Amino acid sequence: MDKDLRIQKLEKELEESHKKREKLEKQNSSYEKSHAQLKEENYQLKGLIYSSTALITFLKGPEYRVEFANNPIIKAWGKGDDVIGQPLFDVVPEVRDQGIEEYLNQVYYKGEPYHAKTLPVEHDINGEMVKSYFDFSYMPQYNLDGQIVGVGVIAQDVTKQALLNQKIKKSEKEFRGLVDFMPHKISIADADGNTLFYNKSWLDYTGMSMTEFLESHWTEIIHPDHIEKVEKERKHSLKSGKTLDLELKMKDKNGDYKWHLHRSIAMKDDGIITSWVSSSTEIQKLKEEEQRKQDFLKLVSHELKTPVTSIKGYVQLLQTMINGENDKSKQPYLHRIEDQVERLIKLISEILDLSRIEQSELELNIEEFSLNKHVENIIEDISYSHKDVQIELEHLCECDVKADKDRIGQVIINFITNALKYSPDSKNVQVKVFHEEENNVAVSVKDFGIGIEKKDINRIFNRFYRASSMNEKTYSGFGIGLYLSNEIIERHNGKIFVDSEPGAGSEFTFILPLNQN
Ligand code: ADP
Secondary structure, three states: OHHHHHHHHHHHHHHHHHHHHHHHHHHHHHHHHHHHHHHHHHHHHHHHHHHOOOEEEEEEOOOOEEEEEOHHHHHHHOOOOOOOOOEHHHHOHHHHHHOHHHHHHHHHHHOOOEEEEEEEEEEEEOOEEEEEEEEEEEEEEEOOOOOEEEEEEEEEEOHHHHHHHHHHHHHHHHHHHHHHHOOOEEEEEEOOOOEEEEOHHHHHHHOOOHHHHHHOOHHHHEOHHHHHHHHHHHHHHHHHOOOEEEEEEEEOOOOOEEEEEEEEEEEEEOOEEEEEEEEEEEOHHHHHHHHHHHHHHHHHHHHHHHHHHHHHHHHHHHHHHHHOOOOOOOHHHHHHHHHHHHHHHHHHHHHHHHHHHHOOOOOOOEEEEEHHHHHHHHHHHHHHHOOOOEEEEEEOOOOEEEEEHHHHHHHHHHHHHHHHHOOOOOOEEEEEEEOOOOOEEEEEEEEOOOOOOHHHHOOOOOOOOOOOOOHHHHOOOOOOHHHHHHHHHHHOOOEEEEEEEOOOEEEEEEEEEOOOO
8 A cells, every 4th residue: 555655656746747847848948939039039120220221320338339330320430341349439539529429428427318400410531521411319228227338329311401401591592682682572472362571672662570561461551542453353363373463553651652563473383372472563653654645645636636627627618619610630639638637537536535545534425326327327427438348237136225326436437447448359348236145236347358367366455556467567557446446345344356367357346235224
């Protein structure tokens, strides 16, 4: 029994020692595993540090010995590969007095990390001091007992960016200098039209400081008569991105309003408005000059009108007298005199109308009349004095209009006489009265003459504009008639336009709205 018990005990002890061995073996294998894992992780970490484009080094002890350093930092030091184990200031003594030692001491002795942006550092590369810029992080490194054993350095070479920024800053400074030097008033606004900058000319003109001017509302310096117009056009430009072009009066530091030519252009990036650049040029002297010219023209035309009208009267008297005589040989001369006097009267009236429009003095005498009858009478008159022409009239509607009869007549005469003048090889003109839409009436005048080139089409309604072909010299005229016609029709809230083909002819049309007061 004793023997059995002993055997049993021994067997148990054997089993336990077996288990212990198994456990130890397991432990041993897990140590081996984690050791291998640790080794692999270390390898990967080193790989990461060595392949990084950042400049990385670990400086050990108070001498800051280079424990390890990756290629980018070795290259930046420019002292060859043999740097491991050497004190930093033996490798790059030139950086010691550039503040680097101070930063390292702060980290090593006080445990405070140090970060810097775009720090300039000069390295001695083959005897030449080369300046580079770095973003730096110096961090204390600890051992397992929590004691600082060195400093870890991670840096990024930002030289290219720093130099670019310096260039941008320099050119920005030069740009501001240039903008301030200019006599024009220049301002820059954001995409919503809020001004961010006024140049010196603006500040000198208004007598305000930059802050005062930026805090004021733009309407404060605009003449009250112009605010509505500016507001409307400004809104339109901000919405559409179209260039803003206007003439307006703006208040100076003495409270006097002076005429300016203002222009704002949208700056775009990929089609999206990023800002607005504006320039305002003072045109007060030009405006005064123009006014004097206008006044003079008005005066001269007034003075000329009376004698020329009386010449016409005498010519007509002479014509009646000669009509009664047998000898008709003088008649053609009198006709010629009458033609020339007519031209003179037309020009004088146009100049007078022009100055009336410019000074907003053109008044409309509104009355109700039959447009069809009016067109018919005008054609009869013109056909009477132009025997060789054929003017066809087509009434597609019968229409009474409320308008200034003489002024509308003036537009029709201008259309027809132009149609005849600019058609050297065809004397056929077609006139139509029709509804362009139900609530309006239109008159069109079609000719088969020289036509108008595309580039001129939108400009012939401008003051003094004449189509710039060689025909300009062939056909007499002053480029005033269509400008006046356009103004007259616009004042009737109507529309005027032309359809033309060079060499094939033109069709001028005006449309008047019906049923309006
Ligand atoms: P003017 O005929 O006195 O020059 P207008 O203002 O009446 O002035 O016309 C302006 C310009 O438009 C003309 O110089 C001419 O170039 C062009 N134009 C007007 N009517 C016609 C037309 N029927 N055919 C061709 N060109 C025309």
